[in-house]
Amino acid sequence: MRRDTFLKSLAAMAAVGSLPVSAQTAALKMMIPANPGGGWDTTGRALGKAMQDAGAASSVSYDNKGGAAGAIGLAQFVNASKGDPNALMVMGAVMLGGIITGKPPVGLDKVTPLARLTSEYNVFVLPANSPFKTMKDVIEQLKKDPGSVKWGGGSRGSTEHIAAAMIAREVGVDPAKINYVAFRGGGEATAAILGGNVTIGGSGYSEFAEYIAAGKMRAVGVTSSARLKGVNVPTLKEQGINVDIGNWRGVYGAPGITAEQRKALIDALSKTFKHKAWQDAMEKNGWTPAWLAGDEFSNFVDSEFASLRATMAKSGMI
Incomplete structure (x- = not known):
């Protein structure tokens, strides 16, 4: 196949969305389940910028939806993003605590774990x-x-x-x-x-x-x-106060995406994580790098749920 014909074929495939996800530079949608100005907002917007700088996204749009420790934004993300391979949601330890105390109808089991990014x-x-x-x-x-x-x-x-x-x-x-x-x-x-x-x-x-x-x-x-x-x-x-507790932040994908789409998103996040733009953002904000991806991240979240629940019970919160 001639090169110009091949390029035209690629353009046509991209236009109808039939290119493999990994071959596309996507326009991503970032759910930030908190109001502007906080840690999740800072993380989400820094991540979006770094993904563009790293060539992992062509553009990133943001949607802030605060309340209930992220449960309101989580519910909206689940309902509006089913099967969308270009949708991301920032989350972290705060959401786990909110789910334990608030018992919202929609939990993290409805979305797709991608990666842990930072600890603070x-x-x-x-x-x-x-x-x-x-x-x-x-x-x-x-x-x-x-x-x-x-x-x-x-x-x-x-x-x-x-x-x-x-x-x-x-x-x-x-x-x-x-x-x-x-x-x-x-x-x-x-x-x-x-x-x-x-x-x-x-x-x-x-x-x-x-x-x-x-x-x-x-x-x-x-x-x-x-x-x-x-x-x-x-x-x-x-x-003299024996308290030691950390905060971490990560990213989830939409419900119902394929294994290939999940891998493409993890690869995009991994590429971004290693890029200078993200490394600079971590240094600027005093974030500790804490990369953990895929099933390892999913298992970590399950373990964190159990640990947080025990800590909160011991502290009289539940």
Whole structure:
């Protein structure tokens, strides 16, 4: 076959969608099951840009749908994207906690696991004008009057919610008595902290980094086992509070895609993960690379469900 004839044949096949998925550079649709401004939003948009820079996508459109720890966006993704090989959804540990506490009608068993991308630890911060200066100050007030300490963060069942309950249990306070204020997205939580509407706030370090650097928030503890690289914030363990819990984020595909389509999406994500654009995004946001794909990722999620459920039960959350 002549080269020009072959190219015309390829163009015709692409026009009717009969090319193998791996041979196409797709226009992807990214479901972000949270409001703008939070960790999932940052991850989804950074991933979309990196996929385009890596040549793994021709374009990426975004759909933010916050609420119920991602369950509302998950339900919409399931209902609107069946069999769509160009649909992606950002998710993470927060969604697992929300499913455990909220018991939504649509779960992760309805969608296709693709890959885990990053891991990140939570940081707890105080508003700059807070009368409290340290985590010790917060704990002393928590012991005196648990309800007077407002913990601000993501949806119920988020890692910062679980961490707050774990902190209470570790210092001898009934976790059921903590006053946790859940927000639909990181932007709302950040505004509440900056406005002094909560006593203490928690989220991934990358979400608060600029405000900490500017002196608008005071970081008083991180949920990692050791201090974060380049971050001069004491761990909770350093302060005598035996709490260590991480947050991770990953990507799922639509329900009902074929094994070939799933592999093509995983290959596209793998190509992106290795690209400089994504590596730069991870460094900029302080994300730890945590690549895990396909069935290994699926098995990890199953294990995380069991582990989170046990932790939440022990902390009095379920």
